[in-house]
Amino acid sequence: MASIRDVAKLAGVSPATVSRVMNGTANVTEEKREKVLRAISETDFVPNEVARTLFKKSSKTIGFIIPSIQNPYFTQMADVIDRAAKELGFRILLCNVEHDLDRERSAIQMLISANADGIIASNNSELQHELSQCEIPVVILDSLFRTKDVNAYIYCNYYQGGMMAAEHLHKCGCRKIVCIKGPQQLFTAQARYQGYVDFCEDNGIEQHSIECDYDFHAGMAVTEELLSSYPDVDGIIACNDIVAISIYKILHKRNISVPEQIQLIGFDDVHLSSLISPELTTIHQPIEEMGRKAISIICDPEGLEKRGKQFVFPVHLIERETTCMKKLL
């Protein structure tokens, strides 16, 4: 994307002159003015950036880049963010990128050129450079970059969640616990899995795991694989609720009863986890509080500092119908 400096270079003037032409505030010769306008046209200096420099008005718009709109965790987060933004007079632009780096990069550029007041992004540390270079506030959900040059990080204690899930299944009497870990390039998935690993090590329990994407197609395929590899499994930790629901589906089809034969625990506590039957035992993330915090950071003028402050939210276990403490007795 061309910058004001590129335009200046092409026009053979200083960036300050480009700025004066765009602001129309000081004397610029007609010749220079025409050169600048021509250079703006010839570069891919995006129109809205012209406008932005021209007026510096807030667009009262915040962009939320959604890793996948098919994941109810993100649509629930989008709903919270939407409501919180509306209360403060802002609106939300959603960009669904389906874990595609090009789409995410294009979304960032578009939000900047649409003069957004801030960006909430999630998951993709590969774009940390682009996001840290943004001049507008950036809040990262569910991830942690090596660079601290964004405004804030908001995530949960996923490590603790992974431990809790393993501990709960162990307490429920499971002796062969398999962890379906999420994509290990993602912070959320790494931390959950590490919690499981450490609980097993601390308690002398054998570790078994299979990697799986955060979606239901992957969840169903992985469950078939799991049942072949571990025919004696009696506890499954799913990387998220939607994967847990797809695991349940396969178990139900095979007439394996839950929780009597295999106990099952999800992660996220999306609405759906209590809407299905049986209701899913899961690790609750405070989606409402996390989304509201993201908005408050962007809308608060103090939030503009690029300190990379971390807001870590606690998780907790919600016992429902797919696990069963009775086995202990």
Add this chain to the structure above:
Amino acid sequence: MASIRDVAKLAGVSPATVSRVMNGTANVTEEKREKVLRAISETDFVPNEVARTLFKKSSKTIGFIIPSIQNPYFTQMADVIDRAAKELGFRILLCNVEHDLDRERSAIQMLISANADGIIASNNSELQHELSQCEIPVVILDSLFRTKDVNAYIYCNYYQGGMMAAEHLHKCGCRKIVCIKGPQQLFTAQARYQGYVDFCEDNGIEQHSIECDYDFHAGMAVTEELLSSYPDVDGIIACNDIVAISIYKILHKRNISVPEQIQLIGFDDVHLSSLISPELTTIHQPIEEMGRKAISIICDPEGLEKRGKQFVFPVHLIERETTCMKKLL
């Protein structure tokens, strides 16, 4: 939103002069130029509209206004639209409006000022005036306005779907069918309900109905009401799949077996309907084809004509596990 005419009026010049100042193409006196720039600053003539007039470049962006991001029908549609747009080099901006007219109005304005190449909207005929006035292509999903001044309408034969649902339950041996009809101000809900009504009239069947919003909270509340009002119900038509899932939840809690005691049919055939157990019998909408058609209309230069052409897609019944033809035997 201020227009170029408002700016011209305030500056005391003609719209053509405003245009010349913005284009920088012809001679305008310095005095007039300053007046115009001041007027642009003083009105709420949005910066990006200035930019738009200035360069008239395509932003390669299409806006999709989502009635509710909590409804999986719309997130699935968003996913299709996203993929189809990407194949043609466009990107999608999503605006979730949660059935709120102000938010929808604001989304329309924002998409115009962000220089979108088109808008796909759904459901809200109250904004038909705003949408017909848009200078960019507009495609309406799942609705039909009185005015024909948009580019196209894309919807399914919902009426036929309502008939099919009633006919199927009747064939499955249900004698007391209750229709949980969607919000009757919506085209989709009206047409489905009318299909049910006409099937009942044609076949001398008693009609019973309760109105319900298209979401799971409403679905659960309405099911409690339904079971009190119609203790002998043996067939339920849900207004959509998510409501069908919430109906199943209440029936399951009350130990009412599906389909043995009550048969249940949904509408939409979202992914979730085959992911839950038991899998939901439902009326399939061709979401993939509908979404692709919307994008092809906006991206096709021929699509610019404002003819209000209607594309009506067929629906069909998907028999799964919540209804049971065996009762016939």
